[in-house]
Amino acid sequence: MNDKPKKAPAAGEYGIETLAIHAGASPEPVTGARNTPIYQTTSYVFEDVEHAADLFNLQTFGFIYSRLTNPTVAVLEERMAALEGGRAAVCAASGHAAQFLAFFTLLEPGDEFISSINLYGGSITQFGHSFKRLGWTCHFVDPTDPENFQKALTPRCKAIFIEVLANPGGIVLDVEPIAAIAREAGIPLIVDNTMATPYLCRPMEWGADLVIHSTTKFLSGHGTSMGGALIESGRFDWARDGKFPTMTEPDPAYHGLTFFETFGDFGFTMKARTVALRDFGPAMSPANAFYTITGIESLPVRMERHVANAGIVAEFLDAHPFVAWVSYAGLKNSPYHALAKKYLPRGAGSVFTFGLKGGYEAGIRLVESVNLFSHLANVGDTRSLILHPASTTHRQLTDEQRQAAGAGPDVIRLSIGLETADDLLADLDQALG
Amino acid sequence: MSKPAAEEPLHYDDALLRRILTNTRTIAMVGASPDWVRPSNFAMKYLQRKGYRVIPVNPGHAGKDILGETTYARLRDIPDKFDMVDVFRTSDAVGAIADEAIEVAAGKGARVLWMQLGVRDDAAAERAEAAGLTVVMNRCPKIEYGRLFGELGWSGVNTGIISSKRRKPRA
Numbered sequence: 001m002n003d004k005p006k007k008a009p010a011a012g013e014y015g016i017e018t019l020a021i022h023a024g025a026s027p028e029p030v031t032g033a034r035n036t037p038i039y040q041t042t043s044y045v046f047e048d049v050e051h052a053a054d055l056f057n058l059q060t061f062g063f064i065y066s067r068l069t070n071p072t073v074a075v076l077e078e079r080m081a082a083l084e085g086g087r088a089a090v091c092a093a094s095g096h097a098a099q100f101l102a103f104f105t106l107l108e109p110g111d112e113f114i115s116s117i118n119l120y121g122g123s124i125t126q127f128g129h130s131f132k133r134l135g136w137t138c139h140f141v142d143p144t145d146p147e148n149f150q151k152a153l154t155p156r157c158k159a160i161f162i163e164v165l166a167n168p169g170g171i172v173l174d175v176e177p178i179a180a181i182a183r184e185a186g187i188p189l190i191v192d193n194t195m196a197t198p199y200l201c202r203p204m205e206w207g208a209d210l211v212i213h214s215t216t217k218f219l220s221g222h223g224t225s226m227g228g229a230l231i232e233s234g235r236f237d238w239a240r241d242g243k244f245p246t247m248t249e250p251d252p253a254y255h256g257l258t259f260f261e262t263f264g265d266f267g268f269t270m271k272a273r274t275v276a277l278r279d280f281g282p283a284m285s286p287a288n289a290f291y292t293i294t295g296i297e298s299l300p301v302r303m304e305r306h307v308a309n310a311g312i313v314a315e316f317l318d319a320h321p322f323v324a325w326v327s328y329a330g331l332k333n334s335p336y337h338a339l340a341k342k343y344l345p346r347g348a349g350s351v352f353t354f355g356l357k358g359g360y361e362a363g364i365r366l367v368e369s370v371n372l373f374s375h376l377a378n379v380g381d382t383r384s385l386i387l388h389p390a391s392t393t394h395r396q397l398t399d400e401q402r403q404a405a406g407a408g409p410d411v412i413r414l415s416i417g418l419e420t421a422d423d424l425l426a427d428l429d430q431a432l433g
Numbered sequence: 434m435s436k437p438a439a440e441e442p443l444h445y446d447d448a449l450l451r452r453i454l455t456n457t458r459t460i461a462m463v464g465a466s467p468d469w470v471r472p473s474n475f476a477m478k479y480l481q482r483k484g485y486r487v488i489p490v491n492p493g494h495a496g497k498d499i500l501g502e503t504t505y506a507r508l509r510d511i512p513d514k515f516d517m518v519d520v521f522r523t524s525d526a527v528g529a530i531a532d533e534a535i536e537v538a539a540g541k542g543a544r545v546l547w548m549q550l551g552v553r554d555d556a557a558a559e560r561a562e563a564a565g566l567t568v569v570m571n572r573c574p575k576i577e578y579g580r581l582f583g584e585l586g587w588s589g590v591n592t593g594i595i596s597s598k599r600r601k602p603r604a
Contacts, residue, residue: 014595022595024586029600051482059475060482061584069587077589088590255470262472264550264573266590273589 016083016199017300024078025293038290039071058254058262058274068278072286076215076293080229083198083296084211087234088266090273091227091289095194095214096126097282098228102190102210104276105246105268106158109135113159114152116143116173117404118166121394123192124405127161142404146177153181158243159188159210164203164343165195167379168389168413169406170327170352172339179207186241194218195351195379199303200344209236210268217380221295221302225288230272234265247271302382302418307347309384309424310416316425317354322362322432327406328352350416351379353389353406356432360409363388367412369431372423379415384424387413443553443571447594451581453545453567454574457516458486461508461543463530464521465489467499473521473549474500476575483578488515508533508541517545519574524552531557535564549573 014022025036044063046052054060063069073091081089092098107113115127117140127138139157141148149160160182162173175191182189188209193201197218203211213219215227238247238260247267250256253275259267277283307330314328329340330348340348356362366386367375373386377393387393389407402408416424460480465487466473477487478500488511489499495506505511508518508530518534520527527548534546546561548554548570558568579585580592583600 018595022597023591026583026594026596027599029583032599034597054475054478054482057470057475060479061579061587063587069589071587074587074589078586078591081589081591082593086591088588090589257470261551264576266588269589 019079019082020199020299021297023082024075036072036075036290036293038286039066040286041070042066058257058270066286067281067283068273070283070286070289072293073284073289076227076284076289076296077229079293079296080213080215080219081231083202084193084231085198085202085204085233086211086231088269089229089231090269090277091215091229091284092277093228093282093284093288094226095192095212095216095228096122098212098214098230099123099126099192100280100282101272101276102212102230103131103136103159104280105272106188106244107134107136108246110156111135111158112137112139112154112156113161114139114141114149114157115161116163116166117141117401118143118169118171118173118406119161119163119192120167120194121389121397121405121407123163124394124401125396140404143173143178144171146174146181149178150181153185157185157187159190160185161190161192163192163195164201165193165329165349165351166406167195167351168353168387168393168411170329170334170336170348171406172329172336172343172348174339175203175206175208175343182209183207186243188236195349196344197299197303199300200307200346200349204231204233204235206343209233215292216378218303218306219296219299219380220288220292221299221380221382222291223378223381223383225291225295227284227288227292230269232266232268236268238267246275251275303347305418306350306416309418309421310350310352310414311347312421313414313416313424313428314352314354317428320429320432322357324355324357324410326352326354328354351413353411353413355408355410356412360390363410363412366431370427371431372419372427373414373431379413381415382418384417384419385415387415389413445569445572447581449567450569450572450577453517453547453569454578454581457545459513459515460485460487460517460519460574461490461511461515461541462487462519462521463490463508464526465491465499465504466521467491467494467497467504472573476521476573479575480578487519488513509537511541514542516543517547518543520546520548520552522549522552524548524554527552527554528557531561535561535566538564538566545569547572547574550576 077089190210191203191208194214211231213229247260259271263270318326329336394407489504492506494504550573553570
């Protein structure tokens with residue numbers, strides 16, 4: 001290149017590969033340690049009594065107790081916020097915990113929200129059963145027609161929830177019109193971006209207000225560490241129609257502090273942290289944060305290989321005589337191919353489902369005959385994984401819910417890892433035959 | 434904070450904000466409250482702990498003590514010099530405060546007019562800039578200090594700062 005060296009990028013102009021390595025993680029200022037240290041400590045010494053009081057009152061920045069904040073976890077939080085193009089993030093012990101933090105911060109007993117039915121089975125159970133016991137009602141809708149969200153709106157609806165790339169079905173949602181419906185209704189759009197990761201899709205660019213991750217999956221990337229993250233865009237006006245008193249009215253647990261007034265565009269994650277995380281306690285461990293930070297450094301190169309391998313395996317299965325259908329949005333014959341091109345231009349992820357002509361029996365035989373694929377209930381590992389959702393992740397659902405969620409009895413879910421593609425094809429071929 | 438104004442989003446270079454917060458020593462805080470739960474009070478306290486002198490301006494509390502400093506009714510009543518005026522009032526109160534800041538700027542050595550998070554008045558900003566003041570709107574100096582000098586990331590906030598350098602404390 002003969003061009004003169006360019007000026008260093010301004011904040012927000014760095015590429016995602018750079019952010020994956022550097023965001024949130026400047027050298028440790030006291031020792032100069034270049035990699036992020038694991039701050040394996042429960043608590044932090046106060047400078048004096050006044051400093052302690054200011055910290056407890058949320059009147060200064062700093063650490064009190066690792067249930068609320070921890071320096072290693074904070075690096076991951078800032079990195080997640082940067083990768084998603086958001087303002088701030090709070091991490092939790094799992095994706096489910098992050099989801100709980102979001103809804104506890106949004107909802108009062110008696111409130112409602114609308115969710116796509118095409119979700120991870122555990123989320124359907126969390127929303128449909130456990131949340132009900134807290135007085136929160138979830139209305140599930142078929143997300144393939146965005147108008148269904150509009151029709152399901154009620155005066156007490158406080159949010160719309162979707163997975164942009166749905167688990168397990170290979171379904172891609174049309175985020176933009178759904179975001180427009182949420183914006184019109186004055187409620188936040190929450191997107192679970194676990195399956196896509198910010199490398200493949202950044203939902204806030206399409207109108208999402210909150211993004212949730214199970215960092216357990218592709219982000220940590222190696223099947224080592226549980227974790228979750230809740231990221232806020234900083235663009236939602238919590239004061240617009242008085243629908244979110246937890247954000248705009250004085251909080252009695254913090255001497256009348258008003259979160260939106262005090263913290264502005266990072267008020268939602270502050271509230272989620274200092275009330276929901278503080279009072280219910282699902283904090284991420286510093287060690288898990290460290291493994292996840294390390295995993296994220298290679299996220300872009302891993303995702304490239306994940307989607308490349310997934311494309312090869314999906315095409316192989318699509319042509320296989322024993323396979324009835326393949327639901328992978330990266331295949332040209334997928335009804336979601338056009339949406340995948342729009343929202344996931346770098347690839348349609350590496351988790352998808354297919355159906356066997358031999359039905360239930362053939363499915364059982366397959367998961368028990370593979371040798372490289374691991375039969376387990378996770379996705380987003382370096383290793384390739386195989387699962388029969390109807391008997392595992394989606395077992396608690398009714399037949400109708402299973403069908404609606406793309407987890408019927410003949411369905412097999414794959415999470416394609418980073419092995420040699422030919423070895424994966426050979427393993428599936430021998431197990432299918 | 435009043436509702437954020439609907440005008441175009443504001444952008445300030447990190448280098449500019451860093452320069453302001455590094456060169457400023459004394460801040461006149463208009464709207465400083467004696468109530469310890471109000472953001473103006475604990476923003477003042479935070480800035481004091483970072484080494485700034487903050488002089489409260491609040492006609493309702495003139496002559497009284499806020500966090501160890503005497504409160505004045507108006508900017509022009511402050512006997513000492515100050516580098517920056519920080520406006521902790523609603524946007525509709527900014528015009529008159531900006532005009533007073535412009536009037537006293539030369540005598541007091543003030544070079545910066547800063548409006549708090551949620552506070553914005555483009556016309557007042559234009560007048561102040563024409564008079565030679567640097568203007569920052571809809572930002573909190575406490576939050577920006579925390580962001581630029583390494584504390585805001587502790588709360589999971591995206592500081593936008595990427596650096597392989599060992600951070601130095603503020604000069």
